[in-house]
Amino acid sequence: MPFRSAGGFAPGINISWRVRGTDMTGTNTHYILTEWESETNTNELIVHLYTLPARNVFEQHNENGKACSDLRKLNKSHVIDFFEHLIASWQPIEHWGEYSFINHETRAIDVTISTERTILERLLLRTIENVQPRNEIAAGSRKFTWLKPEKVVQNISIHRVIQCDVNISAAGVISVGFDLNHSFRTSESVSDLMKAGAILKGDRVIDKYNNMHYEFDEVSGDTISDVVPELRQSVIDYFVKERKQAWKVDKLDPKMPVVYVKMYNGQRSAYAPAMLQKELTFESLPPAVVRQTSEVYKQNANLKIATLLEEIQNILRRTDKLQFSKRKLLVEQSGYDVTKIENPILSFGRNVTQPQPKYGLEKGGVAFGQPLAINLLVYPEFFETKLEAITAFNEKLCALSSKWGVPLTILKKSGAYKNKSIDFTNPHQFAILLKELKDTAFKELTLVIATEKIAGMWYDSIKKEFGGSAAVPTQFVTMETLQRADDYILGNILLGLYAKSGIQPWVLSSPLASDCFIGLDVSHEAGRHSAGIVQVVGKDGRVLSSRANTSTEAGEKIRNDTMRQIVYSAVDQYQRHYGEMPQHITFHRDGFCREDLNSLDEVMESLNVDYDMVEVIKKTNRRMALNVDRQGWETKQGVCYVRDNLAYLIATNPHPRVGTAQPIKIIKKKGSLSIEAIIHDIYHLSFMHIGSFLKCRLPITTYYADLSSTFFNRQWLPIDSGEALHFV
Numbered sequence: 001m002p003f004r005s006a007g008g009f010a011p012g013i014n015i016s017w018r019v020r021g022t023d024m025t026g027t028n029t030h031y032i033l034t035e036w037e038s039e040t041n042t043n044e045l046i047v048h049l050y051t052l053p054a055r056n057v058f059e060q061h062n063e064n065g066k067a068c069s070d071l072r073k074l075n076k077s078h079v080i081d082f083f084e085h086l087i088a089s090w091q092p093i094e095h096w097g098e099y100s101f102i103n104h105e106t107r108a109i110d111v112t113i114s115t116e117r118t119i120l121e122r123l124l125l126r127t128i129e130n131v132q133p134r135n136e137i138a139a140g141s142r143k144f145t146w147l148k149p150e151k152v153v154q155n156i157s158i159h160r161v162i163q164c165d166v167n168i169s170a171a172g173v174i175s176v177g178f179d180l181n182h183s184f185r186t187s188e189s190v191s192d193l194m195k196a197g198a199i200l201k202g203d204r205v206i207d208k209y210n211n212m213h214y215e216f217d218e219v220s221g222d223t224i225s226d227v228v229p230e231l232r233q234s235v236i237d238y239f240v241k242e243r244k245q246a247w248k249v250d251k252l253d254p255k256m257p258v259v260y261v262k263m264y265n266g267q268r269s270a271y272a273p274a275m276l277q278k279e280l281t282f283e284s285l286p287p288a289v290v291r292q293t294s295e296v297y298k299q300n301a302n303l304k305i306a307t308l309l310e311e312i313q314n315i316l317r318r319t320d321k322l323q324f325s326k327r328k329l330l331v332e333q334s335g336y337d338v339t340k341i342e343n344p345i346l347s348f349g350r351n352v353t354q355p356q357p358k359y360g361l362e363k364g365g366v367a368f369g370q371p372l373a374i375n376l377l378v379y380p381e382f383f384e385t386k387l388e389a390i391t392a393f394n395e396k397l398c399a400l401s402s403k404w405g406v407p408l409t410i411l412k413k414s415g416a417y418k419n420k421s422i423d424f425t426n427p428h429q430f431a432i433l434l435k436e437l438k439d440t441a442f443k444e445l446t447l448v449i450a451t452e453k454i455a456g457m458w459y460d461s462i463k464k465e466f467g468g469s470a471a472v473p474t475q476f477v478t479m480e481t482l483q484r485a486d487d488y489i490l491g492n493i494l495l496g497l498y499a500k501s502g503i504q505p506w507v508l509s510s511p512l513a514s515d516c517f518i519g520l521d522v523s524h525e526a527g528r529h530s531a532g533i534v535q536v537v538g539k540d541g542r543v544l545s546s547r548a549n550t551s552t553e554a555g556e557k558i559r560n561d562t563m564r565q566i567v568y569s570a571v572d573q574y575q576r577h578y579g580e581m582p583q584h585i586t587f588h589r590d591g592f593c594r595e596d597l598n599s600l601d602e603v604m605e606s607l608n609v610d611y612d613m614v615e616v617i618k619k620t621n622r623r624m625a626l627n628v629d630r631q632g633w634e635t636k637q638g639v640c641y642v643r644d645n646l647a648y649l650i651a652t653n654p655h656p657r658v659g660t661a662q663p664i665k666i667i668k669k670k671g672s673l674s675i676e677a678i679i680h681d682i683y684h685l686s687f688m689h690i691g692s693f694l695k696c697r698l699p700i701t702t703y704y705a706d707l708s709s710t711f712f713n714r715q716w717l718p719i720d721s722g723e724a725l726h727f728v
Contacts (some may be wrong), residue, residue: 009446012481017453018592021623027628027629028628028629028630029626029627029628029629030327030330030627031330031331031332031336031338031625031626031641032305032309032330032331032624032625033113033329033331033334033336033622033623033624033638033641033648034173034177034178034179034305034308034312034622034623034624034628035167035175035176035177035178035334035622036176036177036178036312036316036324036328036329037173037174037175037328037333037334038173038174038175038176038322038323038328039322039323039324039325039328040174040321040322040323040325041172041173041174042107042108042109042111042117042120042168042172042174043172044108044217045108045109045120045321046106046107046108047088047089047090047106047107047108047109047120048088048089048091048092048093048104048105048106049086049087049088049092049104049105049106049107049109049116049119049121050068050086050087050088050093050101050103050104051085051086051101051102051103051104051531052064052085052086052087052099052100052101052102053085053100053101053102054085055132058618060714063085064082064085064086064087065082066351067082067087067099068080068081068082068087070097070098070099071087071093071095071096071097071099073242074095074096074097075093075094075095077091078126078130079123079127079130080093080126081119081122081123081124081126082119082122083115083118083119083122084115085115086115086116086119087101088119088120088122088123088448089123090123090127090321095698097697109168111168111169111170111171111172112170113126117168117170118249120168121165121166121167122166123168124166124174124321124322124671125142125164125165125499125525127319127321128164128166128176128315128316128318128319129144131318131319132144132315132318134164134209135147136148137315137547138207138208138209138210138211139210139211140210140211140212141210141211141212141213142163142164142165143161143162143163143164143211144161144162144163144164144315145159145160145161145183145211146160146161147208147209149157149187150296151292151296152187152290152292153288153289153292153293154286154289154447155186155187155188156184156185156186156187156280156285156286156289157185157186157187158182158183158184158293158296158297159182159183159184160180160311161180161181162177162178162179162180162181162182162306162308162311162312162315162619163178163179163621164176164177164315165177165178165621174322176312176316176322177620178308178312178621178622179308179620179621179622179623180299180304180307180308180311180623181297182297183206183279183294184279184280184281184282184285184289184293185206185277185278185279185280185725186198186277186278187277188277189208189273189274189275189277190205190216190259190273190274190276190277190278191256191272191274191276191278192272193278193645194219194257194273196258198278199216199278200216201216201218202215202216203216203278203279204216204278204279204406205261205276205277205278205279206276206277207271207275207276208275208276208277209248209275213249213264213271213279214262214276215261215262215573216259216261216262216265216278217259217260217261217262217268218259218260219257219258219259219260219273220257220258220259220260220270221257221258222257222258223254223257224236224249224252224254224256224257224258224272225254225255225257226258228258228270230268230269230270231270232638235249235258235270235271235272235703236249236254236272247419248272248275252272252274254606256272256273256274256389257273258270258271258272259271259272259276261276271506272649281487282297282664291423292489297659298568298658298659299659299660300621300657300659300660301541301625301632301633301634301656301661302632302633302634303634303637304623304659304660305623305625305633305660306633308623309329309373328476329434331496331641334643335643336641336642336643336644337379337641337643338639338640338641338642339639339641339642339676339679340638340639340640341634341638341640341649341679341680341683342638343355343637343638343687344508344510344684344687345508345509345510345511346360346506346507346508346687347365347367347506347509347540348360348361348365348366348367348505348506349364349365349367349369349404349405349652350363350364350365351364352364353509355505357403357505357693358488358491358505358693361404361491361505361506362403365403365404365405365406366404366405366406366498366503366504366505366506367504367505367506367507368503368504368507369404369405369406369503369504370406370503371406371407371408371409372401372406372407372408372409372445372497372498372501372503373408373409373410373411373412373444373445374408374409374410374411374445374446374447374497375411375413375442375444375445375446375447376390376394376410376411376413376414376443376446376448376449376457377417377437377442377446377448377449377462377474378390378414378418378446378448378449378450379424379449379450379451379454379479380417380418380419380420380424382449382450382479383414384630386479389479389482389483390449390482393482393485394410396485396490397410397490397493397494398410400487400490400491400494401494404494404505406494406498406503408494411444411537413441413442414438416437416441416442417433420433424454425454425457427457427461430458430461431461434461434462434465434466435465437468438465438469438470438472439470442466442470442472443470443472444472445472445473445474445475445497445500445501445724446466446472446473446474447474447475447476447477447493447497448462448474448475448476448477449477449478449479449482450479451478451479451480452476452478452479452480453725455476455478458476459476460714462474463711463714463716464714464715464716467703467711467716467717467718467726468715468716468717468718469718470718471500471724473497473500473720473724473725473726474500475497475500475669477493480527488693491693492692492693492694495690495691495692495693496691496692496728498690498691499690499691499725499728500724500725500726500728501724502723502724504688504690506541506690507540507541507542507688508539508540508541508684508687508688509540510697511539511540512540512541512680512681512684512685513584513586513673513677513678513680513681514539514584514585514586514612514681515538515539515574515582515583515584515585516538516570516571516574516582516584516585516586517585517586517587517588517681517685517699517701518566518567518570518585518586518587518588518701519579519588519590519699519700519701519702519703519704519705520558520566520587520588520589520590520702520705520706520711521588521589521590521591521702521705521706522557522558522591522709529699538574538577538578538723541684541685541687541688541700542688543576543690543700543704543723543725544573544574544576544723545569545573545690545723546677557594557595558594560595560596560599560600563596563600563603564599564603567585567600567603567604567607570582570585571585571607581607581608581609582609583609583610584609584610584611584612584613584672584673585604585609585610585611585612586612586614586671586673586678586681587611587612587613587614588614588616588682588699588701588702589613589614589615589616589669589702590616590618590702590705590706591615591616591617591618592615592617593613593615593669595613597613597669600613609704610671610672611670611671612668612670612672612673612678613668613669613670613671614666614667614668614669614671614678614682614727615665615666615667615669616664616665616666616682616698616699616702617664617665617666617667618662618664618697618698618702620632620648620662620663620665622648622663623635623660623662623663624639624641624648624650624661624663624664625660626639635650635653635654635660635661636653637650637651637652637653637661638650638651638683640679640683642675642676642679644675645668645669645675646665646666646667646668646675647665647666647667647675647678647679648663648664648665648666649663649664649665649666649679649682649683649696650663651663651682651683651686651695651696651698652686652695652696652697661697662697664697664698666678666679666682681699682699683699685699685700685701686698686699686700686703688700689703689728690723690725690728691728692728703726704725704727707727707728708726708727710727711726711727
């Protein structure tokens with residue numbers, strides 16, 4: 001049995017523990033992280049390791065992917081995997097076809113070699129996927145998707161998905177991380193959608209049996225009983241004879257047409273359309289579907305954690321390769337210390353300090369203000385139908401801004417466009433008008449007022465022409481929002497306007513551990529890669545400049561020259577504001593740090609500035625939760641698990657109706673600050689998103705870097721935006 005008895009939890013929502021902890025209040029509190037450390041060590045697992053010769057030095061990281069796929073078919077085994085030059089399996093690989101190996105070893109992996117750790121991680125995950133009941137769970141691509149939907153609304157089905165990853169440490173410790181999410185897809189197959197003309201080239205589709213994701217390409221003239229070139233046999237024969245999965249095709253009409261889908265690498269694959277479903281993003285769902293499925297995908301912590309713990313046991317007990325003890329789900333048993341970080345106190349105008357932005361602004365106004373003048377770009381039809389509502393909105397906005405210490409003037413420039421004899425819904429005519437407006441009348445921060453539909457049509461054009469081309473920040477508000485604007489909505493609109501004009505509504509009242517923070521991110525969009533940076537300079541968490549050294553990058557790694565320019569810019573901005581060099585800089589890298597730290601060492605040493613490099617990972621595939629006196633699972637903002645130079649942090653506290661908090665992962669890669677100081681700074685910087693009352697889950701260093709690099713890729717960000725945060 002893969003599970004050992006060492007305390008346990010009962011089935012269902014209420015989970016009882018034999019191992020207990022006591023927090024500072026004297027109550028029995030149990031902390032868990034959805035990362036299960038196995039009792040099995042890598043030295044207990046014997047694998048067959050084959051070394052293949054390099055055939056293409058430019059494809060050395062993925063050239064053996066096709067070889068691995070072919071070997072699975074030749075040997076009728078799914079449990080074969082690869083990484084770089086290695087192929088691994090539990091059993092000897094007998095049939096090699098056109099491939100050959102230059103070395104074969106049967107042994108436990110060498111945990112000091114990262115390549116061998118990675119290939120065993122992949123082999124273990126594939127092993128876990130392979131033993132799941134295929135009539136219940138589609139397992140593949142690190143996902144376990146339940147075939148039976150939890151709910152179907154308007155022919156859209158929502159499916160439970162558990163995402164898993166396997167990690168092996170340099171000490172040979174094996175851990176399985178897991179999280180629960182949901183996927184949306186059409187309940188009808190692509191075959192059904194084809195009859196209704198509801199599937200188009202470019203739509204995202206998924207193989208409902210193994211979680212493989214594709215892009216729909218075209219319908220073929222062949223049927224699934226015809227021989228197709230890609231398979232050298234029919235689709236039916238491929239599954240019956242080669243894959244031994246007749247159950248997938250035995251009830252299909254032999255006259256069903258073959259469809260072609262594209263894989264991520266651009267290669268095409270032939271499919272029976274009945275095996276595919278159309279994938280839907282959450283954003284594309286009809287409002288009625290969102291409302292009627294919210295109780296499924298917005299699970300509170302108690303339900304989500306209980307479900308996760310129950311289902312991950314079922315998934316993992318099906319393999320005999322790994323053993324687990326339930327006590328290892330308790331974080332203390334995995335070597336973590338549990339800490340609680342207090343919320344910061346914020347500083348506002350008139351020397352007011354307060355933990356809550358809304359109340360601080362009401363009492364003291366903004367910390368650093370100045371008069372603000374804005375333009376309005378209003379959908380012309382509203383001057384006749386909604387003028388009274390717009391006027392009332394303007395008056396309330398100006399009154400609240402004045403109360404917060406920022407005199408607000410709304411410029412009257414509507415004559416430049418409202419009587420133009422053009423179709424404002426025609427993208428070509430509207431694009432020409434924007435060029436005229438940004439060259440003549442619209443030089444100031446602009447508030448755009450339109451319907452939700454018109455705003456969607458205008459958004460990209462206005463952001464490119466005003467923001468990217470003319471460095472004029474813009475903010476959108478829909479008429480629907482304008483007509484129901486209370487003080488909270490008005491406040492959020494003002495905060496967005498302030499952030500885009502360099503007005504600082506609040507700062508941290510207590511200093512941070514580092515003098516200067518640099519947020520780094522590489523954005524990927526439409527084949528473009530760019531590095532975004534925002535400097536948070538000084539100990540009060542203030543963004544002093546968003547003049548990003550935003551440059552096109554070749555991939556995930558930021559080039560040495562770009563890193564140098566980022567440092568020069570940050571030091572220059574710090575000196576401009578403080579008249580001295582920073583003593584310490586902390587880099588917050590959004591995601592994994594692949595940069596050359598030796599090169600960075602040289603730059604920082606020559607400047608005589610200490611630094612820390614910290615990875616801030618927003619997608620962790622983990623959940624944190626605690627259970628006090630068996631009252632049910634919950635999440636607590638500010639709770640942190642720390643082990644060596646690694647930490648998990650909950651930085652938000654969503655209402656149970658909204659869902660369960662997602663933790664962030666913090667890894668100290670290099671530097672002199674303690675991990676505790678690093679966590680403290682990151683948590684306090686998550687309170688410094690000044691564009692909204694809503695608190696951010698991430699520190700603004702990486703949050704703003706992510707936004708700025710995305711804006712740059714979409715051509716919405718000027719080369720030099722000064723202190724204007726265009727992206728909030």
